Amino acid sequence: MFDQAHLLAILPEITLAVGAMALLMVGVGGRDEERGELVLWLAVAVLVLAGIFVATGEGTVTLFTGSFIVDPYARMLKLLALVGATVALIMSLTYWRDTDGGVKFEYPVLLLFAATGMLMMISAYDLIALYVGLELQSLALYVVAAFKRDSARSSEAGLKYFVLGALSSGMLLYGASLVYGFTGSTEFAQIAGAVQPSGANLGSSVWCSCSQASPSRFPPCRSICGRRTSMRARPTPVAAFFAAAPKIAAMALLVRVVISAFPAVTTEWQQIVIFLAIASMALGSFAAIGQRNIKRLMAYSSIGHMGYALVGLAPGTAEGVQGVIVYLAIYLVMTSGTFAFILSLRRDGKMVEEISQLSGLSRTSPLMALMLAILLFSLAGIPPLAGFFAKFYVFLAAIESGLYALAVIGVLLSVVGAFYYLRIVKIMYFDEPVESFEPMPRILAAVLGTSGVLILFFFIYPAPLVAAAGVAAKSLF
Amino acid sequence: MLSALFFYLFATMCVGAGVMVIAAKNPVHAVLYLIFAFFNAAGLFVLLGAEFIAMILVVVYVGAVMVLFLFVVMMLDVNFAELRAGFLKYLPVGAIVGILLLVELVFVVGAWLTAPDLIRDAPTPPASEMSNTQALGELLYTRYVYLFEAAGLILLVAMIGAIVLTLHHKRDVRRQSVAAQVGRTRETAIEVVQVETGKGLK
Numbered sequence: 001m002f003d004q005a006h007l008l009a010i011l012p013e014i015t016l017a018v019g020a021m022a023l024l025m026v027g028v029g030g031r032d033e034e035r036g037e038l039v040l041w042l043a044v045a046v047l048v049l050a051g052i053f054v055a056t057g058e059g060t061v062t063l064f065t066g067s068f069i070v071d072p073y074a075r076m077l078k079l080l081a082l083v084g085a086t087v088a089l090i091m092s093l094t095y096w097r098d099t100d101g102g103v104k105f106e107y108p109v110l111l112l113f114a115a116t117g118m119l120m121m122i123s124a125y126d127l128i129a130l131y132v133g134l135e136l137q138s139l140a141l142y143v144v145a146a147f148k149r150d151s152a153r154s155s156e157a158g159l160k161y162f163v164l165g166a167l168s169s170g171m172l173l174y175g176a177s178l179v180y181g182f183t184g185s186t187e188f189a190q191i192a193g194a195v196q197p198s199g200a201n202l203g204s205s206v207w208c209s210c211s212q213a214s215p216s217r218f219p220p221c222r223s224i225c226g227r228r229t230s231m232r233a234r235p236t237p238v239a240a241f242f243a244a245a246p247k248i249a250a251m252a253l254l255v256r257v258v259i260s261a262f263p264a265v266t267t268e269w270q271q272i273v274i275f276l277a278i279a280s281m282a283l284g285s286f287a288a289i290g291q292r293n294i295k296r297l298m299a300y301s302s303i304g305h306m307g308y309a310l311v312g313l314a315p316g317t318a319e320g321v322q323g324v325i326v327y328l329a330i331y332l333v334m335t336s337g338t339f340a341f342i343l344s345l346r347r348d349g350k351m352v353e354e355i356s357q358l359s360g361l362s363r364t365s366p367l368m369a370l371m372l373a374i375l376l377f378s379l380a381g382i383p384p385l386a387g388f389f390a391k392f393y394v395f396l397a398a399i400e401s402g403l404y405a406l407a408v409i410g411v412l413l414s415v416v417g418a419f420y421y422l423r424i425v426k427i428m429y430f431d432e433p434v435e436s437f438e439p440m441p442r443i444l445a446a447v448l449g450t451s452g453v454l455i456l457f458f459f460i461y462p463a464p465l466v467a468a469a470g471v472a473a474k475s476l477f
Numbered sequence: 478m479l480s481a482l483f484f485y486l487f488a489t490m491c492v493g494a495g496v497m498v499i500a501a502k503n504p505v506h507a508v509l510y511l512i513f514a515f516f517n518a519a520g521l522f523v524l525l526g527a528e529f530i531a532m533i534l535v536v537v538y539v540g541a542v543m544v545l546f547l548f549v550v551m552m553l554d555v556n557f558a559e560l561r562a563g564f565l566k567y568l569p570v571g572a573i574v575g576i577l578l579l580v581e582l583v584f585v586v587g588a589w590l591t592a593p594d595l596i597r598d599a600p601t602p603p604a605s606e607m608s609n610t611q612a613l614g615e616l617l618y619t620r621y622v623y624l625f626e627a628a629g630l631i632l633l634v635a636m637i638g639a640i641v642l643t644l645h646h647k648r649d650v651r652r653q654s655v656a657a658q659v660g661r662t663r664e665t666a667i668e669v670v671q672v673e674t675g676k677g678l679k
Contacts, residue, residue: 017630021633024637063623064620064621064622064623064624065620067623067624068623104641106637106640106641109637110634110637110638110641113630113633113634113637116630120627128624129623129624129627132624132627132628132631133627135631136627136630136631136634139631139634139635139638140634140638142638143634143637143638143641143642146642147641149641149642149643158642
C-alpha cells in the first residue's frame with residue numbers, strides 16, 4: 001500500500017509530529033530556564049527541517065485513499081505557514097525572556113503541534129481529514145491563547161476563543177454532515193463529481209461553504225464578539241503567531257474546499273465569498289479607526305486583509321487564486337515585521353501598546369520608525385511597495401472576471417483603511433517626541449529589517465513569488 | 478432458549494438498576510447502580526453479537542467515566558437532598574420529555590416492523606465471516622490510519638494543554654526522593670561526636 005514516494009509526501013507532517021513529541025521528552029527532562037530556550041531553538045530546527053522536506057517534494061501525490069493530497073498548491077502554502085510559525089516562534093524568545101522568567105518548553109511544543117495541524121489542513125482532501133487537522137491546530141491554539149494562566153485576561157481570552165471555536169466546529173460538522181448526506185462521500189474528488197448546480201445539493205454546498213468560513217475566523221460575527229477582547233488579552237508573541245500562520249492555513253483550506261469540492265456551483269459560493277470579503281474589509285477598515293491600542297489595531301487590520309485576500313477567491317479562477325497566494329505571502333512578511341516592532345516596544349521593562357506613545361519616534365530611533373513606516377505604507381497598499389502589488393493582483397483578477405462592484409468597493413475601503421495606518425506614520429514623524437524606548441533586541445531588529453527591505457524592494461524582482469504562486473494556483477484546477 | 482433466559486436476566490437487571498439510579502437516596506449508591514446498569518447493558522450487547530461495543534461500554538464507561546463520577550460525587554460536597562427538593566415541580570416537564578422519547582421509539586420500532594428494508598440491520602461483512610472487532614480494526618488501521626493517528630495527536634495536545642494550564646510547581650514543597658533515601662550510607666547519616674562535659678553540642 002505504501003511506497004517510498006508516499007512516505008516522502010507526508011514526511012513534513014511526520015517530522016513535525018515526531019519532533020514535537022521528542023521535544024516534549026527533552027522538555028520534561030528538567031525545568032531550568034535554559035531548557036526552555038534549548039527546546040525553542042530545537043523547535044525552530046524541526047520547523048526548518050519540515051520546510052526543507054516540503055520544498056523538496058515534487059508532483060501531485062494522493063495518500064490514504066484520497067484523504068491527503070500533496071500538490072504544488074499545498075507545498076507553497078505549507079511553506080508560507082511554516083515560515084510564519086518559525087518567525088513567530090523566534091520572535092517570542094525575547095518576550096518570554098524578559099517578562100515571564102524564561103521560556104516554558106510547552107510553548108514551542110504546542111506551536112509545533114499547531115503547525116502540524118496547519119499542514120494537515122492545507123493537505124486535507126477529505127472532510128474528515130479537514131476537520132481533524134483543524135481540531136489539532138485549534139486545540140493547540142486554545143491552550144497557547146490562555147498560556148499566561150496567572151493573568152485573568154489571558155485565561156479569559158483562551159476560554160472565549162475555545163467556546164467560539166467549539167461553536168464554529170459544530171457548524172462545520174453540521175455542514176459537513178449535510179454534504180455527506182447529499183453526495184454520499186466525504187472525499188473532495190467524489191463530492192465534486194456528485195454536486196450539480198440544482199436543488200438540494202446547492203443548499204448543502206452553500207451551507208458547507210458558510211460553515212467552512214466560520215472557523216477561518218473572518219466573518220464579522222466571530223470577530224466582533226471574540227476578537228475585540230481576546231486579541232488584546234493574549235500575550236503579544238501569541239498574538240503575533242495568531243496573526244500570520246493560522247490565517248494562511250484557514251485561507252488555504254477555504255480555497256481548496258470551494259475550488260476542489262464545489263467547482264460545479266461556483267456562482268453559488270461566489271455570492272458568499274463576495275459577502276464575506278466586503279464584510280471583512282468594511283469591518284477591518286471602519287472598526288480600526290477608533291483604536292488606540294496597536295495590538296487591537298493590528299487585529300482589525302488582519303480581518304481587513306483577509307477580506308482583500310477573499311476578493312481574489314471570489315472569481316474562482318486560477319488568476320484569482322494566484323492573487324490570493326501572493327497576497328498571503330506579502331501579508332505574512334508585513335505582519336511579521338509589524339509584530340517584531342510591537343514586541344520591541346518596551347519602556348522601563350514594561351510593554352507599551354498605546355499608539356500615542358509612539359509620538360516622535362522618528363527622532364528617537366529613526367531607523368525603526370522608517371522600517372515601520374515602510375510596513376504601514378505597504379499595509380495601506382501604496383505603490384511601489386509590496387502591499388500595493390498584493391492588492392493589485394487580487395483586484396485585477398476580480399475585474400477580469402467582471403466583478404467590478406466588488407473591486408470598486410474594495411479599493412474604496414482600502415482608502416478608508418489607509419487612514420489609520422497613515423495616522424501612525426503622522427504620530428511618529430510629526431508629533432513631539434516622548435522619552436525613547438529600550439534598544440531593540442537583535443532578533444526582532446533582524447526580523448523588522450528583513451521584512452522592511454523585502455517589502456521595499458519587492459517591485460524590482462517580483463517574478464519568483466508570482467511565478468511560484470501561479471504554478472501553485474494552476475495545480476488546483 | 479438459553480439466550481432468551483440471559484436476555485430477560487440482563488434486561489430486568491438493567492431496568493431495575495436504572496430505576497434505582499434515580500430512586501437511590503445516596504448519590505454514591507446511585508453511581509454504583511449506574512455501573513451495574515452498564516454491565517447489564519454490555520451483556521445485552523454481547524447477546525446481539527456486538528462484542529466490541531460491549532467491551533467499550535465496560536472499559537470506557539465503567540472503567541473511566543463512572544470512576545470519575547464517583548470521584549466527583551465523593552469529593553464535591555453537594556447537598557443532594559436539596560437538589561432533590563424540586564422533584565415534583567419538574568415532574569410534568571420530565572414526563573413530557575419521556576413521553577416524546579417513547580413515541581419516537583414506538584415510531585422507529587413500528588417502521589422496523591412494517592418495512593424492515595428501511596433499516597439495514599445486517600452488518601457488512603456478515604458476522605459469520607468476520608467478527609465486528611476485527612472488521613473495525615481492519616478499517617481503522619488501514620484505510621483510516623491517518624485519521625486515527627491524527628486523533629491520537631489531538632488527544633496528546635489536549636493532555637499537554639490540561640497539564641500546562643493547571644499544574645503549578647511549588648518551589649518550597651519538599652518531595653520524597655527515594656534514590657536519595659536509598660543512597661544514604663552510614664557515613665553520611667551518622668556522626669559520632671565526643672561531647673565535653675557541660676558544653677553540649679552546637
